[in-house]
Amino acid sequence: MKNKGILIVVSGFSGAGKGTLMTRLIEKYDTYALSVSMTTREARDGEIDGINYFFLEKEEFEEKIKENALVEYANYCGNYYGTPREYVEQQLQLGKDVILEIEIQGALKIKQNFPNALLLFVMPPDVAELRKRLVGRGTETLDVIEKRLMRAKEESAGIEEYDYIVINDDLEQCVDEVNEIVRAAHNTPARNVEFIEKTKKDLERLSEGE
Numbered sequence: 001m002k003n004k005g006i007l008i009v010v011s012g013f014s015g016a017g018k019g020t021l022m023t024r025l026i027e028k029y030d031t032y033a034l035s036v037s038m039t040t041r042e043a044r045d046g047e048i049d050g051i052n053y054f055f056l057e058k059e060e061f062e063e064k065i066k067e068n069a070l071v072e073y074a075n076y077c078g079n080y081y082g083t084p085r086e087y088v089e090q091q092l093q094l095g096k097d098v099i100l101e102i103e104i105q106g107a108l109k110i111k112q113n114f115p116n117a118l119l120l121f122v123m124p125p126d127v128a129e130l131r132k133r134l135v136g137r138g139t140e141t142l143d144v145i146e147k148r149l150m151r152a153k154e155e156s157a158g159i160e161e162y163d164y165i166v167i168n169d170d171l172e173q174c175v176d177e178v179n180e181i182v183r184a185a186h187n188t189p190a191r192n193v194e195f196i197e198k199t200k201k202d203l204e205r206l207s208e209g210e
């Protein structure tokens with residue numbers, strides 16, 4: 001029996017490389033769907049509306065909140081970020097494993113509302129590497145980088161809430177590791193309740209001599 005897709009939350013410090021990791025995961029395996037978030041932050045050079053994010057004005061975003069059109073949302077470094085509900089529900093129904101690349105407040109809300117969600121936290125091999133990646137990316141000012149490093153410190157307090165950590169050292173290895181975790185997660189009893197119940201009922205019938 002094919003079970004429905006799993007809602008996968010991927011968090012990690014800014015600069016931990018989760019974007020690259022998810023892009024490669026989706027390229028390599030066709031069982032995933034990546035949710036595109038809405039945000040009120042400015043688009044970075046090269047970012048495309050509808051591909052990287054849906055870029056909204058603050059008022060538009062607040063309208064989405066009111067309409068209950070988001071599965072979760074959070075404020076991160078002064079901007080709103082949120083996950084559109086419709087795409088997520090549709091893809092899960094189709095059996096896709098849906099990836100939400102979101103920060104920790106949103107992740108914890110998902111954990112509360114979707115107990116079968118799988119929470120992964122991507123970590124850099126070490127903190128010096130994290131800073132190097134943030135500076136090397138060249139998309140943020142030093143001020144923003146410092147803000148994001150401060151935020152990383154806050155976020156590190158919540159890592160234990162996640163199901164798995166993934167250390168992003170070698171990209172290909174890390175992609176395969178994430179895929180293995182997800183494949184294994186499909187086989188937990190909690191994610192196969194219907195199948196288990198059906199087997200139990202069939203066994204009961206059999207033992208009653210039907």
Ligand code: 5GP
Pocket residue numbers: 011012013014037038041072073074076081082083101102103104105106107
């Ligand atoms: P960035 O500005 O670097 O694209 O994203 C900043 C942070 O917001 C990242 O940690 C990213 O994972 C998170 N984020 C992106 N989309 C969402 C979302 O829809 N909801 C939440 N809660 N966080 C998000």
